[in-house]
Amino acid sequence: MPLPKEQDDQQESAIRHCFIYAWCLMGNHIHLLIQENDEPIGDSMKRIASSYVYYYNHKYDRIGHLFQERFKSQPVESWDYFFTLLRYIHQNPMKPHLVADLKDCGQTI
Numbered sequence: 001m002p003l004p005k006e007q008d009d010q011q012e013s014a015i016r017h018c019f020i021y022a023w024c025l026m027g028n029h030i031h032l033l034i035q036e037n038d039e040p041i042g043d044s045m046k047r048i049a050s051s052y053v054y055y056y057n058h059k060y061d062r063i064g065h066l067f068q069e070r071f072k073s074q075p076v077e078s079w080d081y082f083f084t085l086l087r088y089i090h091q092n093p094m095k096p097h098l099v100a101d102l103k104d105c106g107q108t109i
Contacts, residue, residue: 018044021082022089028068031089033076045071 017039024031030052036044053066076082 017047022086024089024092026092028066030067031092033082033085033089041073042071045073 016037018037018041019035020032021035022031022033030049032045032048034041034044039047049067049071056066057063076085
């Protein structure tokens with residue numbers, strides 16, 4: 001199922017390798033709802049993860065891995081599944097009791 005692609009007039013010439021619809025950064029993994037564009041999903045995930053790990057390790061003066069396992073992906077082939085994943089990703093911080101309410105998510109994690 002092709003999802004709509006966002007258009008940004010200010011960055012019309014910029015290359016968008018993927019479109020991120022939802023994300024949730026947990027303690028040792030990340031959940032992403034993305035649509036690949038001109039780059040294979042594996043390359044996009046490598047770019048996103050390695051950029052974040054570089055930033056985090058530099059900021060906290062550390063070395064090594066942050067994420068527990070290799071990424072897993074599953075195609076989204078219907079709008080029902082798209083919205084199910086969207087809800088799952090946004091509600092994920094509530095499951096391990098990291099936040100009491102979704103409105104607190106950006107402040108706690």
